[in-house]
Amino acid sequence: MRTNRRQFIKISALGAGGLAAVTSTTSLGGSFLGIFDSADPGRDIDFKRTATYCEVCFWKCAAWTNVDKEGNIVKIIGNDDDPHCNGRLCPRGTGGVGMYNDSDRLKTPLIRVKGENGAEDTFREASWKEALDLIASKMKGIKEKYGAESFALLKHGSSGAHFEHLFKAYGSDTIGEPAYAQCRGPREQGFGATFGSWVxxxxxxxxxxxxxxxxxxxxxxxxxxxxxxxxxxxxxxxxxxxxxxxxxxxxxxxxxxxxxxxxxxxxxxxxxxxxxxxxxxxxxxxxxxxxxxxxxxxxxxxxxxxxxxxxxxxxxxxxxxxxxxxxxxxxxxxxxxxxxxxxxxxxxxxxxxxxxxxxxxxxxxxxxxxxxxxxxEKVKIPKYPQPAYPHPKWGWEEVSEDFPLAQMGLTNEIIRSSIPEENTKHKVKAWFVSGTNLPKSIPDTKNLEKALDSIEFLAVCDTMPMDVTGYADVVLPECTYLERYDKLRSATNREPSIALRAPAVKPKYNSKPSWWMAKKLGERLGLEAYFDYNDYSEVIDWQLRKLGSSLKEMKRLGVKKFDRTSGPLYIADGEDYEFATNTGKVELYSTELADLGFDPMPKYTAHPEPEQGFYRLIYGRAPMHTFSRTSNNPNLSELRDENKLWVNPKVAKLWSLKNDQKIYLKNQDGVVTTFPIKVRITERIRWDSIYMVHGFGNANKKLSRSYGKGASDTEMITNVMIDPIMGGTGMRGNFVTFIIDLKSVES
Amino acid sequence: MRYAMAIDTKKCVGCSDCVVACQTENNVPEGFCRDWVTESVSGTYPQVEIELRSERCNHCEDAPCVRCCPTGASQIVDGGIVIVEHDECIGCGACIESCPYDARYVHPEGYVDKCTFCLHRVTEGLQPACVSVCPTKCMYFGDIDDPNSEISNMLKTRKQKTLAPEAGTNPHIFYLV
Structure with missing residues (x-):
């Protein structure tokens, strides 16, 4: 994984200084191992608990962060009143402590230093002022040269929302997130066309x-x-x-x-x-x-x-x-x-x-x-007073216009628009990436690298030195969700509810919350009016008061439920009910798709099948991990620190494979995985397919627990089948074969 | 009073939340665990079955670890909970060898450590950490001497098994199958 101009920097390859030399600017309150030194479990009543909602995945379960007298985060427990978790977090939520404690975290801003005389590029540590000044000057420069629209935001999760606000204020609506075109987009459009409602x-x-x-x-x-x-x-x-x-x-x-x-x-x-x-x-x-x-x-x-x-x-x-x-x-x-x-x-x-x-x-x-x-139903969070956003000349809708039912920005089209040779109407020149590890979330790595190689500037904000940070010109270290305020959570549910995320401890190292970064960038861009607060808690308190609550109350409750206002939970038998479709009915025959020239009712199309010696790549999830995000988490990597390749015993016999034997994978386009993967022979899978858990095979050495563990399924996904209706990137049409002779790859 | 645990394998998804919760609750050092999840696969494609089990110390009635402990550090306390008194443990490891469930490990500080059924929580009327976090609520903890307890009812109505019954230790972790 490397490109020409945008040379991939393994964050370990630091210039003078070195990450290891970075010391914390706040009290660490004990190292990770230190927390485990004592075998005496603390008592819950001795802990200070702070309301939060989880950010280890997108489910956003409300929880209590428990902090002991020494200031250590001891454990995170689900909030009993929360409809997302009912007091019980999943292993990732319970293991969120590890996200805070991970000593591999990004600790201070980093700026790329070009290697001279053929030397590799490196990062140097920078102050927040330097890093933010540089990003702001690039944002100004791109705006003057090409228009703000050419600066795209690729995001995921709660921190992305703060940068979305910044970008809209700056004049760019060229925004996309893999959660749509690389994940759930098709179901929203398929169910939307039928019931008039997204899932x-x-x-x-x-x-x-x-x-x-x-x-x-x-x-x-x-x-x-x-x-x-x-x-x-x-x-x-x-x-x-x-x-x-x-x-x-x-x-x-x-x-x-x-x-x-x-x-x-x-x-x-x-x-x-x-x-x-x-x-x-x-x-x-x-x-x-x-x-x-x-x-x-x-x-x-x-x-x-x-x-x-x-x-x-x-x-x-x-x-x-x-x-x-x-x-x-x-x-x-x-x-x-x-x-x-x-x-x-x-x-x-x-x-x-x-x-x-x-x-x-x-x-x-x-x-x-x-x-x-x-x-x-969900609670409508009152809009904090601020000037209206400017109207960009183009944005995600125009970038995605080849796909009539694309109803969110298509990351893949933003990426395509970043490649000069691609025939796109609009051109993207720079990216801001927040909370999404693109090399693991975007298929067709070569294409992604072409785009990375072409753009003039890349800023990445993350808590961890994920692979994507290696491509950045500036890396912004974000503090974890346990150390920051974020927007109030309001999600659809049976009972409408809101949840608060408040910091349980001060940000570790020299990390900062994304609301702060967005505000400081906004101030440098003359957008102060959009960031009319000193602390994000002021925004939350204002919104909560409008909702009849307050920050003080929510700190005590964590979650607050509201009465339904949209009517009953179910449609009564025989009730006159209008669905939000063209016909007001459940559309078995989709008038919307017919009008757009697509099949109004689904047809079966035969898809290509693997050639002999190749197997269809199927990938999925493990309960203790969220994509690649948790692969280095000290608590969760202990449960599973690599993925394995599931192979049917008949196939294993044919290839003389043994359990835990390491092999490389090669796909239909000749692409070989960067790292080998161990074989797991199991009756749990068909003989024409192989399976692996997504999110492993990290290439950044700075991820000390997960570097080189397992293989990346995303690397094998080079055949991308685009959904003509909404632009989703179909990833299951890739076939792999096995390379048993490791030396043939490694030499 | 006799504490026991019943775990419903029909509901367990093997997520290992019990393991993480135990680690954060009991300060289990990195690289060790007091509970863990196993998966057994049986059959041939496409007639395949999986059993997922959250495993830990079985708090045996006839505990070989207690019998073989030279200092008395391993002992059975009220409610039948098998514990290791850290101060009395010399870390000889005899208990580790004698345990049919491989439920014990040597803590980096030199003593042997294992599941306590979260005695510190149970004495305060709380459930063990693993039980309290389980998203599927597949774990039942309680007093099997009380015929009306939830666990007693589960054991009365559901088919069950214990692990390594041939060891003759009278284990108190039951798997509902």
Missing amino acids: GSPEPTDIRDTKCLVLIGSHIGENMHNTQVQELAEAIDKNVTIITVDPRLSTVASKSQHWLPIKPATDIALMLAWMHVIIYDELYDDKYIKKYTYGFDELKQHVKNYTPEWAYGITTIEPTVIRETARKMADAAPAVIIHPGRHVVWYGDDTQRERAMAILNGLLGSWGKRGGFYLK
Whole structure:
């Protein structure tokens, strides 16, 4: 992973000074090991607790940070009143302590120093003034030369929101986050086209009361989306029927009555056959269909020939199983959930696959029903007074205009617009990256590197020396969520609620909160009016007072619930209800897609299959990790510090592979992983696919626990299939083979 | 009073939150753990089953670790909880060898350490840390001498097993299967 101009700096390759020499500007209150020195557990009543919500993943569970008398963060415990966690965090939330304690954290601002006479570039430590002055001068320069629009923001998480405010004030709306085009975008558009509502996060799936949960490639329990996992366990107690469609026996597949080990890339065929059975065996509620849906007759005609027998030859799922599972869903209806999943950019026809899921939910009448999807609601946070943002000449919408249903910025299109040779209308010249490790979140590394090589300036803000920081001109060390204020959390749920994040301790080292960085940059750019506060807590307090609360109250409560104002949680039987679609109905036939020239009902398209000796790359999550973000966390890396390659025993025999043998992977385009990966031989996977957990194979030596551990799946994803409807980057069409002779790679 | 734990393998997803919570609750040093998660896979594709188990000291009735301890540091306290009195432990490791569950380790400070059922929490009426954080609520802790306790009811109604019954230690961690 290196480029020509933008030489990748391993942060360990520091110039004079060296990170190791950096000393903390605040009291550390004991080193990481020091915390563990005493074996006497403290007592909860002796700890000071501070309200926060978790930032180790996007679920944002509210919690209490417990600090002992010496000022050490001892533990983080879920907030009992929080609908996201019900007092129980997941391992990552509990292990959030490790994010604070990680001695590999970014400790002070860094500025790139060009290597002279062929020497490698290095970083030098810088003061905040130097780092921020440099970024501000580049922002001014780019604005004068090309317009502010040419400075893009690529972001994820809570800190991204502060920079979004800065960028909008500065005049750039060229903003994107991998959470859309590299993750859940297709489901929002697929469900949006059907029900007139995005799924959103947390998903409004009424799992706790469902009678039948259908998971298509979604591995709840390995993805620790907290409420989903909690409600899954509750549903298991109530004898829920689980149907899991997955080429791999995921954890949840092992808890399912029906595991359908489908041939990858054929899900739409299975779903069309399910529709066929539900319609032609008349398993639907005729009254519901007539009152609430649009396009039933068209759908009936459309799926006429998609029999289970037709699907068998495509999916390898036996017709009797297809019929039986369809019947189980219908028996449970409307308390049935065909789960939209979350990371759903697979084959490029993903919006259509999500449409198929939505149509099944529509046919079974589960939207707005107990045990199906509840009608979500959130608290509207009052807008803190500030001047209106300027109107940029172009922004994410124009950059993404080839994709009519792209309703958030497409990172991939912003990246493409950053490459001079690409024929794009608008050109991006500089990036600010916050909280997203692009080499692990963006497929097609070569293309990403081309863009990195072309842009004139890159600033990266993170808490850790993630791989992306190696490409930066300036690195800004952010303090962790345990050391800062952020925006109030307001997310859709059954009961609207808000949650506070307040600092439990002072920022460690020379790190700073992102709200502070955004404000200081704003002041340098003459945008003081947008940052009319000394501390972000003033903004929060103002908003809370408008909501009838206060910062003082929220520090005591952590979470506050509000009454619903949008009406009941479910649609009553027979109630007149208008869906926010063109027809006001659940659109089995999508008028929106038809108007845009796309298939109004999903079709099955055969996707390429691996050649002999190659296997389809499937990747997923481990419950104790969030992407690459946690791979170096001292608490969590202990649980799992590398990923392994799941290989079916038949395949292992063919290649004479042994458990824990290290091999390299090579994909269809000849790309070889930077690091080898250990083999795990298991019956839990089909013979035509291999599986690995995403987020490993970090290339930055400064990540002392995770450097070189396991391999990066993202490196193997060079065939990207773009969804023509919303621009998502389909990543499951990559095939890998094994390189057993390690020396052939390493020499 | 006899404390025990029942763990529902049908609900456990193997997330290991129990492990992290134990580490932060009990200051378990980096590189060690008092509880851990195992996965057993049986069958042949596509007829495959998985059992996930959160494992720890079994707080045995007939505890070999207690029997073999030369100083009396390993002992059974009220409620049947097996503990190691750190001050009395000489770190000889006999208990580690005798444990059929591999539940003990030598703490860097020289004494042997293991799960205490979070005795310090239990005496204050709290659940052990692992039980209190579990997102799936798959762990039940309580008094099996009380026929009306939640754990007693679980053990009455659910099929169960213990690990290494052949060791004859009368373990008190039960797995609901």
